[in-house]
Structure formats: C-alpha cells, structure tokens
Amino acid sequence: MVDIKSKTPDELAVWLKEQGEPAFRAKQIFKWLYRGVTSFEEMTDLSKSLRQKLFETAFLTPPTAVRKQVSQLDGTIKYLWELADGNCVESVLMRYQHGNTVCISCQVGCRMGCAFCASTIAGKVRDLTPAEMIDQVLFTQIDSETPISNIVLMGIGEPLDNFDTVLRFLTLVNHPDGLKIGMRHISLSTCGLVEQIDKLAQYGLQLTLSVSLHAPDDETRSRIMPVNRSVGVEQLMETCRRYFETTGRRVSYEYAMIDGVNDADWQADLLAKRLKGAPAHVNLIPLNEVEESPLKPSRRVAAFQKRLESHGVTVTVRRKLGGDIDASCGQLRRKAIKESQ
Ligand code: SAH
Numbered sequence: 001m002v003d004i005k006s007k008t009p010d011e012l013a014v015w016l017k018e019q020g021e022p023a024f025r026a027k028q029i030f031k032w033l034y035r036g037v038t039s040f041e042e043m044t045d046l047s048k049s050l051r052q053k054l055f056e057t058a059f060l061t062p063p064t065a066v067r068k069q070v071s072q073l074d075g076t077i078k079y080l081w082e083l084a085d086g087n088c089v090e091s092v093l094m095r096y097q098h099g100n101t102v103c104i105s106c107q108v109g110c111r112m113g114c115a116f117c118a119s120t121i122a123g124k125v126r127d128l129t130p131a132e133m134i135d136q137v138l139f140t141q142i143d144s145e146t147p148i149s150n151i152v153l154m155g156i157g158e159p160l161d162n163f164d165t166v167l168r169f170l171t172l173v174n175h176p177d178g179l180k181i182g183m184r185h186i187s188l189s190t191c192g193l194v195e196q197i198d199k200l201a202q203y204g205l206q207l208t209l210s211v212s213l214h215a216p217d218d219e220t221r222s223r224i225m226p227v228n229r230s231v232g233v234e235q236l237m238e239t240c241r242r243y244f245e246t247t248g249r250r251v252s253y254e255y256a257m258i259d260g261v262n263d264a265d266w267q268a269d270l271l272a273k274r275l276k277g278a279p280a281h282v283n284l285i286p287l288n289e290v291e292e293s294p295l296k297p298s299r300r301v302a303a304f305q306k307r308l309e310s311h312g313v314t315v316t317v318r319r320k321l322g323g324d325i326d327a328s329c330g331q332l333r334r335k336a337i338k339e340s341q
Contacts, residue, residue: 004058005033005131008171019057021050027177029054034178036142038062063089063135065143067332069325076322077144080332083108083132087125088333089156091136094321099149099185104136106166107157110330112191113226114212116256118290119156119330122337128157130168137179151181154189154210156330160196170205183207189254191227194239201246210252210283211240215262216271224261224295233274241278250279256287257298268304272311282308285318290331 007015013026025046032043040046040054063081066088070077077093089105108125110117136155141148151173153159159166170186173179183206190197191212200209213236215221221228228236240251253275257263271282284305287297298304301317308315326332 002058003061003129003131004029004054005060005134006129006168006172008168009175009177019053021053025050030175030177033060034138036062036138061129061131061135063132063139065139067336068143069322069332071322071325073324074321076325077140078322078325078332079136079140079143080336081136081139083128088336089128089132089136090330090332091140091155092322093140093144093146093148095146096150100146101150101152102137102140102148103152103154104133105155105157106133106153106159106162106169110157111161112158114191114214115224116214116258116287116290116293116295117330118292118334121292121330121334124157124161127162127165130165130172133165133169134172134179137173137181141179148179149181150185150187152187152189152210154187156333158191158193159188160190160193160200163196163199167203170207187252191225192231192236192239193227194231194236197239197243201243204247206247206249208252209240209243209247209249210254211236212256213253213271214256214258216267216274220262220267224258237274240280244278250281252281252283254283254285256285257301257304258287259296259298261295263298263300263304265303265307268307269311272308272313275313280314282313282315283318284315286320288326288331291334
C-alpha cells in the first residue's frame with residue numbers, strides 16, 4: 001500500500017505509469033489531494049476503475065480535529081489532531097499583520113529533552129510522514145476558512161531530527177499545483193543539530209532558519225538543553241555563520257526568557273559578542289509556564305532587550321497570542337494524554 005500524499009507529482013507520475021495509467025493523471029490526482037479530499041471516491045473526474053484501483057493500492061491519512069480552541073482575544077486557533085494510528089499532534093493558526101501563519105508539528109513527541117518544553121516530557125513516539133505534515137496546513141486552512149500564507153515548523157518535534165520528511169514536506173508545500181507557499185514564507189526552528197544544519201545549507205533553500213539558542217554560555221545551555229552537552233555554543237555559532245555564508249540567509253535566534261537562568265546582563269553581553277560576524281536577529285520569547293517544570297518566566301525581558309540593543313543587536317519580543325487557550329505547543333497534547341489516563 002502506498003502513502004500517495006507523501007509522493008511528489010513526479011514520483012506520482014512514475015508510480016501511475018507502473019500501474020499502466022497515463023502520467024497526466026498525476027497532476028489531476030495531486031490537485032484533488034490538495035483540495036482536501038479524504039477518499040478516492042471524491043475524485044470525480046477519474047474513471048470508476050481508476051478510483052477503485054487507487055482504493056486497492058493506496059491510502060490517505062486525513063487527521064481528525066479532536067479538539068479545537070479558539071482564542072477570544074485574538075482569533076488564534078489551536079487544533080489537536082488525531083492521526084490515523086490514534087496518536088495526536090498540535091497545530092496553531094495565528095493571525096499576524098504579515099499574514100496568516102500556521103505552526104505545525106513534525107514528530108509525535110520529541111527526544112531532545114529541553115527542560116522548559118512540554119513536547120518532550122514523554123519522549124518521542126514516532127516521526128510524522130510528509131502527508132501528515134501537509135495535512136496540518138491543509139486542514140487548518142479548510143477548517144478555519146482562513147487562507148494560510150506562512151508556515152513555521154515550531155510545533156511538536158525537532159524538524160532536523162526528521163530531516164528527509166521535512167525536506168519532502170518543503171518540496172510538496174511549495175509546489176505550484178499544491179499549496180504554493182514560497183520558501184521565504186517558511187521558518188524552520190531547530191534546537192541546533194549542527195550536522196543537519198550543514199546538510200540543510202547544501203540545499204540553499206530560501207527559508208528562514210531559526211535556532212533555539214536560549215543561552216549564550218555552555219553551562220546554562222547544557223543545563224536546559226541536553227543537545228548542548230555534545231556540541232557547545234561556540235561550534236553551534238560557527239555552524240550558523242557557515243549557514244549564512246552558504247545560503248545568504250540571515251539566521252534568526254530564539255531566546256525564551258527564564259527567570260534567574262538566562263536573563264542576566266552578562267548573558268546579554270555574551271550573546272551580543274557571540275552574534276558578531278554575521279547578520280542575525282534575536283527573538284525574545286516570554287516563557288510559557290509548563291506545569292511539570294519549575295522554570296518561571298523572566299521579569300527582565302525589556303531590560304535584556306535594551307541591553308542587547310545597546311550592543312547593536314536586532315531584537316524583537318514575541319507577541320503573546322492565544323493567551324487564553326494555552327497556545328504554546330505541546331501543552332494541549334499533554335493535557336489530552338493526562339485526561340485519558
Ligand atoms: N525542536 C525545535 C522546534 C520546536 S519548539 C526547536 O527546538 O527549535 C519551538 C520553539 O519554542 C523553540 O524555540 C523552543 O525552544 C520554544 N519553546 C519550547 N517550550 C517553550 C516554553 N515553555 N516557553 C517558551 N518557548 C518555548
């Protein structure tokens with residue numbers, strides 16, 4: 001059985017040819033898939049016999065929205081999707097001035113172990129498929145009746161730990177017969193897997209690479225992000241500089257502000273020093289409190305921002321959306337798991 005929605009149109013054409021069908025059917029089928037059909041029966045301009053053949057040889061994995069929370073404050077919508085095997089992941093639709101953005105997941109759970117993150121508490125269950133990533137964008141768009149122009153890979157999971165799938169997802173979501181979302185409208189967030197960052201650079205994609213830095217010194221970063229214990233901040237920053245040199249794309253750094261952990265002036269000074277040598281952008285994130293974690297939000301966000309700016313660093317503070325619907329990723333899935341136990 002074939003996961004037909006994870007195939008590119010070219011692969012679909014080859015596969016159809018092997019089934020004795022003309023290659024042009026690939027385009028027809030691809031278009032149907034991106035209209036959000038959930039069965040082959042709905043592909044009404046295909047012959048009955050081809051629809052039957054698809055039914056016998058291929059499958060679709062449309063997710064079901066098992067929970068949907070709409071923020072009364074700003075219209076942010078959070079979806080908990082149940083996948084074909086019963087696992088759940090989250091997506092969040094956010095309405096920004098620059099366009100409607102969906103934040104999607106790439107794995108069920110996560111194995112990176114960051115101390116402040118709800119997604120990693122029970123580890124990784126499995127990788128998502130390209131189709132399961134596409135469907136989060138597509139069905140968010142269909143259900144919310146909101147045209148989506150931007151995508152951030154900042155939901156549950158580590159994108160570079162599911163590298164081939166994410167790359168395939170990018171090809172699919174970018175395709176003119178599909179969702180047609182341009183690379184410059186996509187951000188990929190990583191905890192900093194250096195080998196995979198180097199590998200990604202080779203593709204020269206015009207997406208924005210966001211690196212979750214969260215601390216400029218090894219002692220702090222290793223404490224809150226286990227990934228730092230094998231590769232330190234210095235090597236990560238070198239890799240990011242290389243990424244910029246290869247792709248010409250400015251790297252963005254995420255920095256979740258944690259009370260008494262990473263919000264001291266000396267850390268702002270060190271961060272500014274580390275960023276020298278390549279254009280960069282720092283996004284300070286007010287920490288979302290996670291029930292299972294003792295870490296608290298910093299009260300020094302504005303002071304930290306000012307200190308960075310005094311060194312000439314470009315800084316923004318992430319606006320909090322969906323404050324009334326616990327919209328930070330991983331929290332809704334945690335809640336659903338706990339309630340089912
Ligand atoms: N694995 C990827 C993407 C997923 S998380 C990564 O590490 O970048 C998306 C962003 O949200 C990351 O910067 C992550 O560190 C941050 N994040 C996770 N939990 C958070 C919390 N409780 N409060 C604020 N930001 C958080």
